Amino acid sequence: MRLRGRKGIRENLEEQKDLVILNPADYKGKWSELFGNDRPIHVEFGMGKGQFISQMSYRNKEVNYIGIDMYDELVRRASDKARSAWEPEGVETPPNLKLALANIEDILDVFEKGEVERIYLNFSDPWPKSKHARRRLTHPRFLDKYKEVLNSLGQIHFKTDSETLFEFSLNSFADYGLQMTNISLNLHRDGINEEHVMTEYEQKFMGKGMNIHRVEVIIGEQALAEYNASRLKKYRLTESTGKQDPEQN
Numbered sequence: 001m002r003l004r005g006r007k008g009i010r011e012n013l014e015e016q017k018d019l020v021i022l023n024p025a026d027y028k029g030k031w032s033e034l035f036g037n038d039r040p041i042h043v044e045f046g047m048g049k050g051q052f053i054s055q056m057s058y059r060n061k062e063v064n065y066i067g068i069d070m071y072d073e074l075v076r077r078a079s080d081k082a083r084s085a086w087e088p089e090g091v092e093t094p095p096n097l098k099l100a101l102a103n104i105e106d107i108l109d110v111f112e113k114g115e116v117e118r119i120y121l122n123f124s125d126p127w128p129k130s131k132h133a134r135r136r137l138t139h140p141r142f143l144d145k146y147k148e149v150l151n152s153l154g155q156i157h158f159k160t161d162s163e164t165l166f167e168f169s170l171n172s173f174a175d176y177g178l179q180m181t182n183i184s185l186n187l188h189r190d191g192i193n194e195e196h197v198m199t200e201y202e203q204k205f206m207g208k209g210m211n212i213h214r215v216e217v218i219i220g221e222q223a224l225a226e227y228n229a230s231r232l233k234k235y236r237l238t239e240s241t242g243k244q245d246p247e248q249n
């Protein structure tokens with residue numbers, strides 16, 4: 001069901017009720033019911049044209065995904081991407097993916113406390129002027145909201161090309177008292193890992209030779225306990241070889 005052509009964008013979205021959610025606040029506390037299972041819910045805030053969330057849903061069928069953007073046209077383009085991603089399996093409606101039209105400002109109206117397990121922020125608008133800092137999606141006023149909707153395994157995975165947004169974000173996470181890990185200033189330094197799912201912006205910036213910055217932020221209590229139990233293991237070296245002990249990964 002590829003819906004294109006003369007129809008208006010909103011009309012097109014209204015016809016894709018199997019995939020597109022135009023009234024996400026109606027599903028607050030009911031997303032698992034909508035998916036028909038209790039699998040973890042991972043959300044991308046600001047999915048753009050939807051390549052990342054579409055590919056993630058196809059590759060990780062044990063996770064439920066929700067891609068959110070505030071523009072009709074981007075949700076429509078993401079719906080095309082999502083259906084194309086699942087084409088190899090002859091699946092018209094991705095079973096573990098919903099695309100929702102919403103403003104991230106309003107996510108407390110969209111998700112119940114603890115309803116989400118992971119938030120992806122990919123190439124969020126950098127808002128470079130300091131007078132616009134409050135609009136950055138990693139500003140503490142957004143972290144307040146993310147903390148509310150994340151569950152005990154909750155994490156935020158953030159990547160950006162913008163050095164200034166990355167710097168601002170690391171400070172924001174630190175000042176908020178959040179644990180960060182797997183920080184990279186050049187995610188693709190050693191070449192592109194096939195497992196890594198790229199976003200449209202990531203491909204564009206890499207094509208220009210720009211470095212991609214990435215950090216994982218651990219928020220949920222259980223996630224933090226698990227992290228604390230293993231955080232120094234990767235630094236332990238075997239005495240004989242001086243190499244990292246593979247048992248300690």
Ligand SMILES: C[S@@+](CC[C@H](N)C(=O)[O-])C[C@H]1O[C@@H](n2cnc3c(N)ncnc32)[C@H](O)[C@@H]1O
Nearest residue numbers: 046047048069070102103104122123199200201
């Ligand atoms: C720079 S694009 C990145 C798109 C995509 N994540 C990628 O990496 O290719 C940022 C996206 O975030 C969306 N966005 C920005 N602020 C938002 C907000 N407050 N609520 C919902 N979407 C937002 C924009 O519409 C845009 O699609």
